[in-house]
Amino acid sequence: MEAKGIEANVVTYNSLISSFCKAGRWDDGAQLLKDMITRGIASDVVIFNALIDCLVKERKLKEAEELYNEMITRGIDPDTITYNSLIDGLCIENRLDEANQMMDVMVSKGCEPSIVTYGVMVVIVNILIQGFCQEGKLNVAKELFQEMVSEGARPDTVTYGILLDGLCDNGELEEALEILDKMHTSKMDPGIGVYNIIIHGMCNARKVDDAWDLFSSLLPLKGVKADVKTYTIMIAGLCKKGSLSEADMLFKKMGEEDGIAPNECTYNTLIRAHLGGSGVVASVELIEEMKRCGFAADGSTMKMVIDMLSDGRLNKSFWSMLS
Template structure:
């Protein structure tokens, strides 16, 4: 790496000066040049300490340059610069952020090699990372290792353990048992403990037990937080106890606990699933008036509910609000709008949204392929039935070009509509492509083609013979 500086150093370089320059420099590579040049260009004896090393390591970790960050850890060891616990944990948390929890464990295990003895904070951090990333088997082994290492039980560590146990229905009873035994370890359950258990019970559909635990909070003098209320409101909505959810929502506001975006979205989801999307829209307006910005979950919930009720105009309003907020609709959002448009016979609008998807760069992938196939087939059939045959045929050609499979119903509708228009060559082409795709034309399709030829005087007799021959073949298949 080059050592040429982008500025003039003072005669006496200090860690504070180097730190300020690294923080001020937005470009990471230039920040590295500053870091290196502090020791490379001047022979004033300046050496990096844990503060400048730590700052540079955190910059590298934030840019996911983990190899370089760990190289600086090695350099600290070589230069006999003490590596603090917080520096190690910044690397561990960085790996957790990109869902590499086992690398977090690996870095943790290196701490003592660098003469850095991990404290309770490090053990609990790694334990929390493993649980958060669903590495539960490793997490439980690590918890046993913690206890053998003499790390005492605390509210924080027991809360993490309870969270891990709440992730599976088979271990929910164990989570409740640990909760009941917490006072024996000198630990008093807090709102996080209750919230974790209530959330776990709600996910299992055990709403009665969740409500009982919620009431228990009040008797123990533990005030429920917005997270606790939200967990129970979501659980009540998912179990179709919508009125209770609304009552709880009003209760939390009366107690001065402000709902957050997730609270509003959970209740909106309940309204939408209960066929009450109008109330969900009112709740959206209330949410915005409280200066809570809707997120993708909020908009997806509303779109689904409105489209299920056939409220296309309101659904389009939500789609526009998403775009104005800078959120990009995905294939699922467009799929709901297109399906709703087809359900209310707005096939031209549905076709326009298909074009908008393409222009917006929303291409099918492994997950959304079947959705793209389904909505394209629906639009082709809808446009045929509504008399827009030219556009339907163009979309059909586009589907073949893009490799989308054509439903038998789409082939059937296209052939019959085209035959009625008298374009028999085009109909024959589609039947031919149908056979190439492995679909066998049924009696209705062959009959439509034959009837198309029927009125043509010169082919009347051959058509009659073809029809008789086809009828004979169908009869042989059925009775032979």
């Protein structure tokens, strides 16, 4: 092209750099950017965005941040796409505080997401909220959730599920129930995933009767069909309450009446409950049934059996049957 006397311009470089980035050749794209700067051809935000996004996808966040700083030095204002890429990269590396700060900078610069980018923002916020919940920074997660709502990015069921899970894990069941009510008020369908979180939270808070009421109301009142996880959670809750006979009845009902096949977790939950309650015979029957279904004892069950063998509560023949 240049051999024929046609000089490359910003459009030419844009096309080439974008093509290199799409092919994952970020180093060639970066070299072209240096070349155009050397030639005095003004670069724009589109070129930088293509490279930053490519670097983030290649897990080269340090280089992406350096490029971000360079575009600011050159007086090129980052846009929503720039910030989205960098926040995504920070989240991938679990640098959640920095990602949150970057979101604040993004908003302060007037780069609020448009309707088209709301979906991307929801995904980013979901990652942030989950990270803060896992780190025990529940207040930060709640503040971010409220900021998300105020900015107009409507939370989805995944967002609610992450926040509700964090609240329940941290003993804030009442607040979780208030949020569930808000979902109902806004005509949002929580789905079985959210109900599983709430039922699990109720059981952990020793409100097993409340969990049972919610469990029983799912299909007839809320139009939501319980899945194997729902049954397993409820069975575990009944076992913790000491209502082992009710747990057995629900286990039988899920398969024979409701057509929900127990999974490995269901069997192991009930087996441990029977072992803890000195129901060795029932445990043996459950283990045999579990093995016929192709399942095996999990780590928690194995540890419990080993402990019971060591203190003489089980004999060695039990171990051979389990293995």
